[in-house]
Amino acid sequence: MIDSYVYVITALLPLVSCMLIFQVNPYHALVIRGILGAVTALTYTVLGAADVALTEALVGTLLAVVLYTVAVRSSMVLRLGVLKSAIAGGEAGDPQPVSFKQLTTDLQTVFSNHHMRVELVPYPNREELHQALVDKEIHATCHSSETCTDHQPYDITIRLPRLYDILRAELASSTAHLTYMSSSDSVSAHSSIHPSIHSSVHSSESEEAHP
Amino acid sequence: MNLILIGMILALLIPLYEVWKDDDIWQTMLAFSSVSTKTAVMILFISVLRDDWMIGVVGVIILSVGNAGFMLLAHILKRMGDT
Incomplete structure (x- = not known):
């Protein structure tokens, strides 16, 4: 029973x-x-x-x-290698690190939609940053760019194609220049592949500059 | 006695509905703690009902160990929110 x-x-x-x-x-x-x-x-x-x-x-x-x-x-984390000076400058409150803070906030917003976190890994200089990316210690690097500093003050280099696709599709208010680095350590030609992203980013930036 | 147990099961459905409805992780954790405690108390009640001490001991262990595991899980989730 x-x-x-x-x-x-x-x-x-x-x-x-x-x-x-x-x-x-x-x-x-x-x-x-x-x-x-x-x-x-x-x-x-x-x-x-x-x-x-x-x-x-x-x-x-x-x-x-x-x-x-x-x-x-x-496992569900994006390890983003950054320069120590970028993080330290953000606390001082310079105009450029404010946009860096905005960029990290945008990245966190994009990846929180995919239930991922963004973890900033500081490195002292660019050589170690690049070496860490080659050694697969980090998934992506973000540093201030040498060229075209007006519109896109930051370069993001990603070595995982899936993360690159997510960022290319969803990073809307981008002040950063996306680059995909394949595992064979050859940086692909990004600007010629995706000219539309460049033009849209440029136009939005110029609208902000001249309302 | 069966009616009391049916009432306890209906009370168990409340946190389950909360889990299904809510998106906040801490609300889910609260519902987890609620369900965990409620099931342990139900096990204790059934052990008294059946006069079975073996089930009673299991209920006590689940009640105490469940809280320890809950605290561990909450700590991990809290550190995830900090970084």
């Missing part, structure tokens, strides 16, 4: 698993995985398997969720 509440408790299980499946944000999904672990432990207990419930609570709710949170946190 099975009590009626057992059926109701068991019906909670597919409900929570559907919520877990249809969740797109990885962090929300992990928390819902914890909820699923709690409900599963309850179900196992009601059905009489106390040892299985204990294992589910310890492993499913505690260990798996915490370990996966650490894994998601360290």
